[in-house]
Amino acid sequence: GAGVSQTPSNKVTEKGKYVELRCDPISGHTALYWYRQSLGQGPEFLIYFQGTGAADDSGLPNDRFFAVRPEGSVSTLKIQRTERGDSAMYLCASSPSGTSGGPGEQFFGPGTRLTVL
Amino acid sequence: AQSVTQLGSHVSVSEGALVLLRCNYSSSVPPYLFWYVQYPNQGLQLLLKYTTGATLVKGINGFEAEFKKSETSFHLTKPSAHMSDAAEYFCAVTRGGATNKLIFGTGTLLAVQP
Numbered sequence: 001g002a003g004v005s006q007t008p009s010n011k012v013t014e015k016g017k018y019v020e021l022r023c024d025p026i027s028g029h030t031a032l033y034w035y036r037q038s039l040g041q042g043p044e045f046l047i048y049f050q051g052t053g054a055a056d057d058s059g060l061p062n063d064r065f066f067a068v069r070p071e072g073s074v075s076t077l078k079i080q081r082t083e084r085g086d087s088a089m090y091l092c093a094s095s096p097s098g099t100s101g102g103p104g105e106q107f108f109g110p111g112t113r114l115t116v117l
Numbered sequence: 118a119q120s121v122t123q124l125g126s127h128v129s130v131s132e133g134a135l136v137l138l139r140c141n142y143s144s145s146v147p148p149y150l151f152w153y154v155q156y157p158n159q160g161l162q163l164l165l166k167y168t169t170g171a172t173l174v175k176g177i178n179g180f181e182a183e184f185k186k187s188e189t190s191f192h193l194t195k196p197s198a199h200m201s202d203a204a205e206y207f208c209a210v211t212r213g214g215a216t217n218k219l220i221f222g223t224g225t226l227l228a229v230q231p
Contacts, residue, residue, distance in 0.1 A: 004160065033218065042121075042207050042221030043161070056216040091160070095217070103149050103168070103217040108160035 002026070004109035006092050012115045013082055021077040021112045025094030032075050033106060034067055037089040049075060082116045089113050119144045121208050123222035131230050136195040138225045140182075140208030143189065150191040151209040151219065152182055161207065167191065178202070203229045 005024040013019050025032050030051055035043035045059040049069045057067075064082075069075040079086055090113075093106040124139040142148055149168050153161040165176025172184040178201075182193045191208060205226045209219040 031217070035219075035221075040126075040223070042209075042223050043219070045218040045220070048216050048218055056218065059218070093161075103166075103211050103213050105163050105166070106217075106219065108153075108162070110158070110160045 004092055004094050004107050006090075006109040006112050008112060009110065010113045010115075012117065014117050015082060015084060017082050017116075019079050019082055019114065021079075021090050021114070023075045023077070023092030023094075023109060025073065025075070025092070026107055027073075029094035029096055029107070030072070031095040031104070031106075032069060033093040033095070034075070034077050035091040035093065037091055037111070039088075043091055046077070079114075082114075084116050087114055087116045119148065119210050119212060119220045121210050121220055121222035123206075123208050123225050125225055126223065127226050127228070129228040129230060130198045132200055133197050136180075136193070136198045136202065136227065138193040138206050138208075138227065140191045140193065140222060141189050142191060142208075142210045144210055144212060146212050148210045149213055149217075150182075150184060151211075152176065152180070152191075152193050153207045153209060153221075155205045155207065155224075157204075164193070164206075198227075198229045200229050200231065203227055 032049040034046040037043040048056040052072045064080045067077045089111045091111045093108045095104040120143045122141045151166045152164040167184045175181045208222040
């Protein structure tokens with residue numbers, strides 16, 4: 001079956017612009033995660049959705065970052081007034097469940113590489 | 118707070134040699150531990166995980182890891198390296214609970230020499 005997909009694969013934008021990054025999780029997965037991976041670092045947690053609601057947004061770095069998942073499937077990460085420091089790989093992962101019986105495996109998409117000039 | 122330390126950002130081995138990638142964790146509660154592999158231009162793929170039970174965990178592609186609580190370690194090994202093992206490897210920990218968010222180490226880039 002299809003895995004997690006992310007679009008676009010690459011996004012180049014100018015400082016101050018607005019960007020949207022899309023994640024299509026595996027069908028039926030209720031849990032969805034966004035991570036950010038800077039060069040030479042491991043992924044860092046941004047936000048977690050269980051269904052339509054953001055159950056944990058403690059990793060969002062500031063109020064320029066926002067994410068939605070209106071129908072409990074596709075999610076969009078939105079970044080306003082982009083800064084050069086936002087340049088990174090943005091990863092999305094989905095899981096069958098975020099809560100029961102120990103952690104379910106998180107399946108990762110290929111990521112969106114964001115470059116802010 | 119939880120954290121993960123991966124010793125050695127770059128490891129190079131010869132084809133057929135033992136692979137040992139080190140991971141130490143810090144957690145105030147019994148952790149769940151993972152190893153992920155990332156090939157160039159691909160997403161992270163789960164190699165193996167420890168949740169409960171047997172402390173020696175076997176994963177895909179011949180990799181295994183042993184959870185040692187006394188040493189707070191979860192080192193990844195493979196008896197004989199293959200050229201196709203060249204990739205970046207990430208150790209991760211979660212405490213489970215409502216979020217299951219993963220805390221990753223900084224990664225180890227494995228090179229396999231012919």
